[in-house]
Amino acid sequence: MKIGELSRQVGVPVETIRYYEKIGLMAEPARSDSGYRDYQHVHLERLRFIRRCRSLDMAQDEIRELLRLADQSDADxxxxxxxxxxxxxxxxxxxxxxxxxxxxxxxxxxxxxxxxxxxxxxxxxxxxxxxxxxxxxxxxxxxxxxxxxx
Incomplete structure (x- = not known):
């Protein structure tokens, strides 16, 4: 899906999605042959996770740490x-x-x-x-x- 669709589905501005990519909270997606970002379901789920953390007023470092832990399913x-x-x-x-x-x-x-x-x-x-x-x-x-x- 394109960034506009991802933005609509999660309710996060396009600029915010790009910012999250820039600071490393979200991985940059692959690009289509025409150069558009091609977001997958994993990006959608990650963005929902980040949005929920932000709604709980978590700082970027806290979110980054939670994402690191979430990516390690066997972590304590x-x-x-x-x-x-x-x-x-x-x-x-x-x-x-x-x-x-x-x-x-x-x-x-x-x-x-x-x-x-x-x-x-x-x-x-x-x-x-x-x-x-x-x-x-x-x-x-x-x-x-x-x-x-x-």
């Missing part, structure tokens, strides 16, 4: 369990961070009162002050899917 399943445990731990940490973020935003919002000018705005004043130490930039990564795996 404990490694898969360990990877998932690390990912779950990371998700739980992010949930704690998000709860703290929610609390901070609520406090900022409470700093706002009616009948004030922008120069008197408690929210803008709060955003201009230094963040608490636990919110320091660089401590945590809030970009989905970019966290480390170890």
């Amino acid at each position: 399943c404990g490694e898969v369990d360990e990877l998932l445990a690390r990912h779950l731990s990371h998700v739980r940490e992010r949930l704690r961070e998000l709860a703290n973020l929610e609390q901070t935003l609520e406090q900022l919002q409470q700093a706002c009162s009616q009948n004030r000018t922008v120069s008197e705005c408690g929210i803008l004043g709060g955003l201009s002050s230094d963040p608490p130490p636990e919110s320091s930039p660089g401590k945590h990564n809030h970009i989905p899917g970019t966290h480390g795996t170890r």
